[in-house]
Amino acid sequence: MDYKQDLITTIHDLGCDIERLDNHLTEVSQSLPTAVLIPSLYDELKRPALTQIRNHLVHCRFVNTVVISLYAESIEQYRKAVEFFSPLPQPTYVLWENGTRITNLLIKLQELGLDLMQHRGKGRAVWLGLGIASLEAKAIAFHDADIVTYDKTYPLKLLFPLLEREFGIAFSKAYYARLSSHPCKMHGRVTRLFVTPLLTSLMELFGYRDYLRYLNSYRYPLSGEFALTSDLALNTRIPADWGLEVGLLAEVYRNVARKRIAQVDLGIFEHKHQAIGNGSDQGLQKMCRDIFKSVLRTLTETEQVIISKDHIRALGVKFRREAQNLTRQYFVDARFNGIEYDRHQEEATLESFEKIILQAGEDYLSDASGTQIPDWTRALAVMPHLREQLRDATIADMADAREHNEQSESSKTPSLTVVPQ
Numbered sequence: 001m002d003y004k005q006d007l008i009t010t011i012h013d014l015g016c017d018i019e020r021l022d023n024h025l026t027e028v029s030q031s032l033p034t035a036v037l038i039p040s041l042y043d044e045l046k047r048p049a050l051t052q053i054r055n056h057l058v059h060c061r062f063v064n065t066v067v068i069s070l071y072a073e074s075i076e077q078y079r080k081a082v083e084f085f086s087p088l089p090q091p092t093y094v095l096w097e098n099g100t101r102i103t104n105l106l107i108k109l110q111e112l113g114l115d116l117m118q119h120r121g122k123g124r125a126v127w128l129g130l131g132i133a134s135l136e137a138k139a140i141a142f143h144d145a146d147i148v149t150y151d152k153t154y155p156l157k158l159l160f161p162l163l164e165r166e167f168g169i170a171f172s173k174a175y176y177a178r179l180s181s182h183p184c185k186m187h188g189r190v191t192r193l194f195v196t197p198l199l200t201s202l203m204e205l206f207g208y209r210d211y212l213r214y215l216n217s218y219r220y221p222l223s224g225e226f227a228l229t230s231d232l233a234l235n236t237r238i239p240a241d242w243g244l245e246v247g248l249l250a251e252v253y254r255n256v257a258r259k260r261i262a263q264v265d266l267g268i269f270e271h272k273h274q275a276i277g278n279g280s281d282q283g284l285q286k287m288c289r290d291i292f293k294s295v296l297r298t299l300t301e302t303e304q305v306i307i308s309k310d311h312i313r314a315l316g317v318k319f320r321r322e323a324q325n326l327t328r329q330y331f332v333d334a335r336f337n338g339i340e341y342d343r344h345q346e347e348a349t350l351e352s353f354e355k356i357i358l359q360a361g362e363d364y365l366s367d368a369s370g371t372q373i374p375d376w377t378r379a380l381a382v383m384p385h386l387r388e389q390l391r392d393a394t395i396a397d398m399a400d401a402r403e404h405n406e407q408s409e410s411s412k413t414p415s416l417t418v419v420p421q
Contacts, residue, residue: 007217009169011161011264018153021160025062028163033064035137036155039125040070040145042077045084049271053150057088060152062159065136066092069129072099075401082401093132093394094401097125101393105386114382119373123240127373130238131387132394134230134376139163141227143174146271157264158227170232170260171252173218174225176269183340186330187270191222193346194288194353195246197322198295201315209303214253215295218263221246222291225266232256234376241371243290250298276352288353289360296364312361319357323350 002012025034036057044050057066066088072078078096085092096102106116116124126142133140139162141155154174161169178188186192199216203209215221222245228236235255239247252261277283299305327346334341379386 007214007258009259009262010175010219011157011172011262013157013265013267018156021156022062022152025156025160025163029062029064029159032138032163033136034062034155034159034163035065035067035133035140036060036063037067037069037126037129037133037140037142038145039122039129040068042070042072042081044145045081047146047272049148049150050145053145053147054085054088056150056152057090057155060090060155063090063141063155065133066090067129067133067136068092068094069097069125070094071097071125075099078397079401079404082398083405086402091136093391094398095128095132095390095394096397097128099393099397101397102128102390105389105393109379109383109386112382114374114379116373116379119240119371121240123238123244123371123373126244127238127376128390130233131376131379131390134233135387135391138230139227140230140233141225143225144271147225148270148272149268154225154266155227157266158225161262161264162227162229167262168260169262170229170256171262172227173220173249173261173263174223174266174269175219175263176223176266178220178270179268179339180270184338185340186334188220188222189276189349190284190287190291190353191220192326192330193323193350194356195221195291197319197326197350198292198315198357200322201318202295202299204318205311205315206299206303206305209299209305211250211253211299211302214258215246215249218249220263221249223269228252234380237372237375239294239371240373241290241294242287243294246291247294247298247370247372250294250302253298253302276349285352285356288356289363292357292360293364293368294370296361297368297370300368307361307365309361309365312358312365315361316354316357320350320354323353 004010040050057063068085070078070081072081078099082094085094110117130140139159141158143154158172158174161167161172178186180187199212203212224245232255236251274287275283277285279285296307300307327343327350330346331341331343
């Protein structure tokens with residue numbers, strides 16, 4: 001059984017009593033309220049994973065508020081989303097991030113000198129959702145909308161370390177085993193075949209830097225599930241590219257003492273998979289590109305490491321050797337456990353990732369700037385009541401959607417016709 005600890009506190013599941021945690025957190029959350037934030041595209045409503053997530057959240061007594069940061073292409077889609085989440089017993093905010101009311105607020109912010117209109121995608125959705133969630137809760141859990149294995153233990157395990165006062169934790173991060181069933185296969189390719197050998201190679205090249213040791217302490221640094229205090233949420237810049245997860249860890253590295261960081265075991269975990277892509281601007285290759293540039297940028301910012309073309313070339317050589325060694329180890333582990341493992345495909349994948357190092361390295365050397373959304377404290381300096389205005393806009397959007405849905409439902413009810421006797 002694994003008891004190993006590292007630079008950050010690792011919370012193992014050694015047979016924890018879920019009901020005990022549930023009862024305790026439900027009690028504590030009455031004075032220290034919690035929220036769950038889920039960024040989602042409308043299309044996720046059509047898939048079974050989000051239905052399962054919603055149905056499990058119904059039974060999460062320890063969750064006081066739910067915030068859905070939704071991208072919907074039409075008012076009809078938004079109305080369907082409001083109806084979809086209506087079974088939740090918690091106060092629920094379906095924030096239409098690209099709707100007219102929210103867009104008008106962002107335009108006003110832009111006119112005052114802070115431009116968030118240039119940012120799109122998951123980063124902006126998270127930033128907007130944190131605005132409302134930080135008003136409603138002291139601790140906020142975040143996760144994606146495509147988790148197939150979801151149950152109430154996920155938000156419970158993420159939130160518990162933050163609300164247990166004796167722990168002093170401000171940020172908790174999930175780790176897990178990425179395994180699918182029927183057939184049983186290993187997933188998490190970017191973590192296994194890119195980030196892990198990349199960090200080892202960087203430490204061999206630049207020495208045992210504190211930032212690299214910190215990143216290497218996370219068992220699953222790319223997990224999209226985490227929880228943080230509302231104070232930290234307001235003081236954290238959100239990356240606006242596909243390096244969101246590792247970029248967020250860089251923000252935590254800058255802002256939080258190590259003893260206030262934890263990672264928690266969620267067990268077996270499965271969600272939808274991205275394609276490798278045909279180039280560095282597609283799929284997992286784009287993700288690797290943004291991750292690599294984020295790591296190099298933070299390494300220079302925090303450790304004063306100067307990156308050169310020679311470093312990038314040497315890194316490519318070291319990366320390939322480390323990744324090849326890992327594929328042999330994964331093969332042994334998979335064969336022992338009866339897990340399907342295509343070693344040739346793994347090798348082909350790491351070769352694609354190796355090319356990303358050379359391409360992204362050149363991109364970084366020509367332009368080291370990042371794409372981060374300013375933290376909420378800066379936005380509030382420009383518009384002090386922006387969070388309240390976001391909440392009011394969301395409440396108004398939802399009221400309009402509910403009114404329309406109720407009218408549509410009533411129009412379907414057949415009227416009674418009185419037949420004369």
